[in-house]
Amino acid sequence: MKTILLIGIGSGHPEQITIQAINALNRAKVFFILDKGYASNDLLRLRKDICERYITGDDYRLLQVSDPSREDDPHSYQQGVARWHEQRAALFQRLIIDEVEAGQTAAFLIWGEPTLYDSTLRVFELILNNSPQLFDYQVIPGISSVQALAAQHRIPLNRIGESIHITTGRRLALEQNAAPENTVVMLDAHCTFERFLNQGLHIYWGAYLGTPDEILIAGPLDEVCEQIKHARANARREKGWIMDTYLLRNEM
Numbered sequence: 001m002k003t004i005l006l007i008g009i010g011s012g013h014p015e016q017i018t019i020q021a022i023n024a025l026n027r028a029k030v031f032f033i034l035d036k037g038y039a040s041n042d043l044l045r046l047r048k049d050i051c052e053r054y055i056t057g058d059d060y061r062l063l064q065v066s067d068p069s070r071e072d073d074p075h076s077y078q079q080g081v082a083r084w085h086e087q088r089a090a091l092f093q094r095l096i097i098d099e100v101e102a103g104q105t106a107a108f109l110i111w112g113e114p115t116l117y118d119s120t121l122r123v124f125e126l127i128l129n130n131s132p133q134l135f136d137y138q139v140i141p142g143i144s145s146v147q148a149l150a151a152q153h154r155i156p157l158n159r160i161g162e163s164i165h166i167t168t169g170r171r172l173a174l175e176q177n178a179a180p181e182n183t184v185v186m187l188d189a190h191c192t193f194e195r196f197l198n199q200g201l202h203i204y205w206g207a208y209l210g211t212p213d214e215i216l217i218a219g220p221l222d223e224v225c226e227q228i229k230h231a232r233a234n235a236r237r238e239k240g241w242i243m244d245t246y247l248l249r250n251e252m
Contacts, residue, residue, distance in 0.1 A: 002100045002135040003027075005107040006114045006121070008142020011243075013210030014050050016143040022054045024140045028107035029060050030100055032092075034067040042211070042239065047109045063099055065091065077170070085119060089126040096127075096135055111243075113144035117168065117186050145245040146184050148209040153218055155204060157184065157247070180248040191229050193248060197222055202251040207235055207244035221248070 005024045010016025017025075033047050048062060068091060070084035092108075100106045110120055124137055146166060150157045157164050162182055169188025172180070179199045185192065193203055201221040205228050208214050215235060217228050228246075236242040 001133075002096060002102060003105040004096065004100075004124075004135050004137040005105060005140060006124070006137060007107050007109050007140040008113050008144075009047065009050055009109045009111065010143040011112050011145040011148040011209045012046065012214070013148075014046065014053060016148070016210060017050060017054060018140070018142070021140050021142065024107065024138075025051065025054050026056060028105045030104065030106035031060065031062045032095055032099075032106065032108050033062050033064040034108070035064055036067045036069075036241075042213075043111070043241075046211075050109065063095070065095065067091075081119075085123050085126060088119065088123045089130075092123060093127045093131065093134070100135070110142065113142045114139050115141070116144050116146070116166075145186065145206075145209050145243065149184070149204065149206045149245045149247060152206055152209060152214070152216055153204045153247075155247075157182070159249075179250070182247070182249045184245065184247050186245050188244070188246070191232065193221060193246060194225055194229070196248065197225060200250060201248050203228070203246055203248055205244065205246040207232065207242055209243075209245065213239070215244075220251075 005028055007021050007024050009021065031051060033044060035044060044064065051062065068084060068087035070080065072080050096106065108120060110118055112118065114120055127134065159182065165180065165183045167183060168186055169190055169192040172183065172185050172188065172192045173195065179196060179201060202219065203221045203224060204218045206214065206216050215231055217224055217231060232242060232244060
């Protein structure tokens with residue numbers, strides 16, 4: 001039976017790798033490195049650096065492949081994502097069949113935490129629905145951008161007696177009539193926080209968390225909103241991609 005490891009590698013700092021992840025890296029003989037086609041190759045370089053830093057032997061190989069791009073469906077977000085997942089499932093299945101030998105272990109290096117707003121587990125469910133005996137797989141947890149954001153801003157996510165809400169920019173836009181309370185927002189391409197001005201909120205924002213290019217901005221949303229938008233636009237223009245996360249909440 002082939003074994004596939006889904007290894008969480010943290011939000012950008014190579015030292016966020018856990019001991020469990022290091023052990024998993026040293027079990028794998030094939031690593032699939034997904035190229036998303038960004039102008040900057042930072043994401044590819046980090047994955048390769050992690051392998052070079054933590055794998056003790058040299059009897060492994062890296063296979064770089066182009067990741068299917070997700071095209072927006074003007075009629076249905078869910079349908080657009082479903083088609084993208086199907087394309088990824090077909091690609092991953094072909095890679096596992098063609099590039100992994102029987103009894104061999106291979107790995108995908110997952111940015112952040114594989115169980116939090118990442119599509120890989122859903123893609124693997126699609127593959128196994130079609131070919132249940134093709135492989136076994138294991139999930140190795142990683143440090144998420146949510147954890148890294150709180151650590152870099154030196155704040156607790158939780159406050160006594162209050163809950164934490166983790167969502168996306170798309171979902172937050174649908175909740176604009178209510179002021180968020182301890183809301184962590186990921187995958188926000190449209191600066192949705194701007195819709196919550198004049199509600200007394202505080203924002204803790206971070207981009208490229210854990211990397212040399214990390215950007216941190218915090219303060220009353222009304223005061224730092226334009227600063228964040230400007231920093232985000234400049235960073236995306238210079239690097240060709242951006243990963244940012246933020247926390248919105250009322251200050252006590």
